[in-house]
Amino acid sequence: MGVKKILNNLRGIIGLSWSLTKANFKLRNEGSYLGLFWYLLYPLLMFVILFTIKGALYKNTSIEFYPAYLMLGLIVYNFITGTLSSSINLMLSNKHFIKSMNINKNSLILANVLQTTFSHVFEFFLFFVLLLITGVPLINIFFYPLVFILIFFFLIGISSIFSIIGSYIYDLKNIWTIVSGILLFVTPVAFIIQKNTSLETINQFNPLYYYITLSRELIIYSRIPSQEIIWGAIICSLVFFIIGTLIFNKFKRKLAEVV
Amino acid sequence: MEKNIILEAREIVKEFSIETKSQSLLAKILKEILTKSQKKKIRVIDKVNLDLRKGELLGIIGRNGSGKSTLLKILAGIYYPGEGSIKCKKEPLYLSGWGQGLQQRLSVKDNIFLLGSINGLSQRDIRKKFREIIDFAGLRDFVEAKVEHLSSGMITRLTFSIGIHCLEHKKPELLLLDEVFGAGGDLEFQRKALEKTEALIKTGITIILVTHNLDLIQKYCNRCIWLENGRIKMQGEPEKVVEDYTKSFS
Numbered sequence: 001m002g003v004k005k006i007l008n009n010l011r012g013i014i015g016l017s018w019s020l021t022k023a024n025f026k027l028r029n030e031g032s033y034l035g036l037f038w039y040l041l042y043p044l045l046m047f048v049i050l051f052t053i054k055g056a057l058y059k060n061t062s063i064e065f066y067p068a069y070l071m072l073g074l075i076v077y078n079f080i081t082g083t084l085s086s087s088i089n090l091m092l093s094n095k096h097f098i099k100s101m102n103i104n105k106n107s108l109i110l111a112n113v114l115q116t117t118f119s120h121v122f123e124f125f126l127f128f129v130l131l132l133i134t135g136v137p138l139i140n141i142f143f144y145p146l147v148f149i150l151i152f153f154f155l156i157g158i159s160s161i162f163s164i165i166g167s168y169i170y171d172l173k174n175i176w177t178i179v180s181g182i183l184l185f186v187t188p189v190a191f192i193i194q195k196n197t198s199l200e201t202i203n204q205f206n207p208l209y210y211y212i213t214l215s216r217e218l219i220i221y222s223r224i225p226s227q228e229i230i231w232g233a234i235i236c237s238l239v240f241f242i243i244g245t246l247i248f249n250k251f252k253r254k255l256a257e258v259v
Numbered sequence: 260m261e262k263n264i265i266l267e268a269r270e271i272v273k274e275f276s277i278e279t280k281s282q283s284l285l286a287k288i289l290k291e292i293l294t295k296s297q298k299k300k301i302r303v304i305d306k307v308n309l310d311l312r313k314g315e316l317l318g319i320i321g322r323n324g325s326g327k328s329t330l331l332k333i334l335a336g337i338y339y340p341g342e343g344s345i346k347c348k349k350e351p352l353y354l355s356g357w358g359q360g361l362q363q364r365l366s367v368k369d370n371i372f373l374l375g376s377i378n379g380l381s382q383r384d385i386r387k388k389f390r391e392i393i394d395f396a397g398l399r400d401f402v403e404a405k406v407e408h409l410s411s412g413m414i415t416r417l418t419f420s421i422g423i424h425c426l427e428h429k430k431p432e433l434l435l436l437d438e439v440f441g442a443g444g445d446l447e448f449q450r451k452a453l454e455k456t457e458a459l460i461k462t463g464i465t466i467i468l469v470t471h472n473l474d475l476i477q478k479y480c481n482r483c484i485w486l487e488n489g490r491i492k493m494q495g496e497p498e499k500v501v502e503d504y505t506k507s508f509s
Binding site: 011012014015018020022023027030062064096097098100101102169170171178206253254256257 | 267275283332335336337338339348351352353355359360362364365369372373375376377379381481504
């Protein structure tokens, strides 16, 4: 396949993904009285709850710039778990396209990630306001696109896997609800992980840990993250992107019959 | 593959499972443990061979459930063949009929942009074609109306208009058409739809046409296939095939 054809294919996928994203965005907000406010309500509520819990249970544990620490952890967690949650039913909810048209199915994956990126941008606005209020330097926010690109590729890969498994096994939705709940408390979203604990060992296998820590180090604490965190995030993105794409391309031709 | 053959299908077989879907993981595991029986399958396409020459217009007819649409979807790449092989020199463009792919809760305008994109047009191309699509469908006063509020005739007009204008723009070399001739629209629209289709045929494009409209088959097709129970019952001159097919109902 020539470079020109690859570029044309890529342009086609991006164009279609954009159309699907816009359509899904309209469908999601259709008839909603509060509209975009709903995008902010959930992270705000979670922030208040976790902030209160931390204040009550861990009075002696001091975390510098805690409000920003918590909010950034929450929005990265929401971005990843929210995208995966919607990717499980992705093929089923688009079966009217898959069964009747020769739609590029990779576009459905990209559109889903783009759609949750919208929510992520709104949530990031909350974080920005919090930085202003708490006096954390704003300049480092320009590092976030680097972290975002890594998360984006990770999400494309793992969403591809989830969408395929979700098409075959309906239970994945329920399993993921439980797993994502556990992840909220295993991942250092609201708390700090102590050194040399079992939780630290577990998090070495948790991609969310790398992305959340990477973003906090760069944006809130103005520090260059450790080699382990940088390479952990890069490897997670690359490995999941490659494996996810391979799995999706292998199974996508059967989707019209499965959904 | 011969030089002038654009599509070659050999010994195509397609089976579908006719069991109730039980995709709960627990149900799947229990079923595997408790039942030893083979999965019930129905053979929808049974060893079909097909060659399509460049510029040829091949009609496929048959009763409901004979496998026409499934065969077309296999050739389009929507379904994969269970057995057999398909060689295709040109990327086929598949269009199917009534209301396919329309999002009921989106407006006419949004659906035009969405289906245009799915059919491979860029946003800029769709913007250029937008007025033509709307005018052809006769839906100028319904641009912002949701599709769920349109009548069935309006939906037919909209689907056909989007499809045919996408085709005009993309100019594919191989076209797979599944009942797309505006049936369900009023007489005026059917006339317009036929004119558009005739203009498309005259461009010399290679087409496989699945339809119940036998007049259309006789008028335009070079060759006709009669499909019955997933097998080719007869193929050849459209007049002869249509005649025998019609007799089979008496």
